[in-house]
Amino acid sequence: MSKRELIEPNPGDKRFARRDDKGQFSEQVDVGKSLAADQRQHAKHDAGKGQGDKGDRQT
Template sequence: MTKRETIDTGTDKRYVRRDEQGRFKESVDVGKSLSADRRTKAKTKAKPGEGDKGDHHPSR
């Protein structure tokens, strides 16, 4: 799975993933993504850059 990157479109900010050719594969609004993350408790730990796949646990 590729990492998400943040893109500022000027009107809003979005998290995007790219496919092997560099084209946009998935795009989500940052505000909606972060609010959805707060509403649910994930069962899996996610790697850095893949926050939509589970909870991010900072290193201790």
């Protein structure tokens, strides 16, 4: 599983994206929605670096 990378396809439109084995984007999510969803979760386990959307994060 690849890490999330921050991309900005247009000025002011930042997104977290993952790439598949071929290097193409497989999944994209808006930064604001992703960070808000991470904060709403009550962490029980730590997620690895770059994997905040795949597990819990301590806040």
